Amino acid sequence: MSTATQVPPLAVRVRDRLARRHPGAPIGELKVLPGGHSGLTYSVAAGDARYVVKAVPPGQRPVGRNDVLRQARVLRALAGSPVPVPGVVAVDATQPAWFAMDFAVGEAVEPVLDEADVPVATARARMLEIATVLRRLHATDIHTPGFDAPEPLDATGELERWSRTLHAVPAELRPGGEELLARLAHDVPAGRSPVLLHGDFRLGNVLCAGERAVAVVDWEIWSVGDPRIDLGWFLLFTDHRNFPQVGHAVHGLPSEAELLAVYLDGRPPLPAMDWFRALGRLKMAAIMGHNLRRHREGKHHDPDQERLPPTIAAMIRTARDILG
Incomplete structure (x- = not known):
């Protein structure tokens, strides 16, 4: 997310719209909300109400992660x-487009990655809770009016997409990557009926109050497709050992098997989950390698990225181990 200061034209437009919603109430200034990764995200008060505003950055095209209207569409649906x-x-x-949503009160903390101090028992309960949220998300009727669902994602398309991303990472940063790609390509699973996918479903993208899930947020890359795509990513965050030099030691979180059992809720096991668990690790290795490369090329200065090589290597190594 850009940390740019208030954009006056945007502020005028937001204040005008909220003033009509709250006649006579004072409208506060737009304040940058930290923690996002795309577009512009602000908080704003209108009387006693608080809202979050997401906007397309000026001068940028409203596509991909900057397509805030697409995010608003899935939230409304x-x-x-x-x-x-x-x-x-x-x-x-009107470009640059924006939308405002209710400010959901809660905290979104990824236990194995974030510094926030959340009791292990609370983090464990939250992970089990959001496994049921993911089940309900995947049960959503994607033909509901308003979704305007895109073309479904399948295992082949996901593998091709992330193969391109990994290949853009210097070879020395992705040891064993070619073997992993070859093994995944050798045995691509048959598809499942498409469901609504969040795309980055994990505890860090669910606001919680106590042990209760309040709001699923960060819908920048939602899509429809194979439910195992979301699951393989979600399960990755159960173990700090997946993130050497990056993660924090947290003992007592649910295992992958526990989360899967809660998600399935008595239904038969999903086939080929190991393939999707390995795919999740490939995706993380590709994302981290991409971020580290941008840092080293001077496109996004962040010295903290230099901690990533051991985790990138571990993601590839454990993905290969999962595949046997």
Whole structure:
């Protein structure tokens, strides 16, 4: 997310819309919200109400992660569903587009990666809770009016996409990567009926109050496709040992098997889950390698990225181990 200061034209547009929603109430300044990874994200007060505003950065095209109208669309489609999401209160399609949603009160903490001090028992309960949220998300009718669902993602398409990303990473940063790609390509599983996918489903993207899930946030890369794509990614965050030199030691979180059992809720096991667990690790290795390469090329200065090589190597190594 850009940490740019308030953009005056955007502030004028937001204040005008919220003033109509809250006649006579004072409208506060836009304040940058830290922690996001795309677009511009602000908080703003309107009387006693608080909202989050997501906007397309000026001068950038409203595509991919910057397509805030697409994010608003899925949030509106999920309103009132068993999946907790913030309510959308305003959408302005005039470019640069923006939308405002309710400010959901809660914390989004990834136990194995974030510094925040959350009791292990609470983190464990939250992970089990959001496994049920993921089940409900995947049970959503993707033909519901308003979704305008894109073409479904399948295992082949996901593998091709992340293969390209990994190949853009210097070879010395992805030891064993070619072998992993070859093994994944050798045995691509048959597809499942497409479901609604969050794309980055994990505890760090679910606001929680105590042990209760309040709102699933960060819908920048939602899609429809094979449910095992979301699952393979979600399960990756159960063990700090997956993230050497990056993760924090947390003992007592649910195992992958426990989370899968909660998600399945008595239904038969999903076939080929090991392939998707390995795919999740490939994706993480590719993302981290991409971020480290951008840092080293001077495109996004962040010395903390230099801690990533051991985790990238571990992701590839354990993915190969999972595949036998």
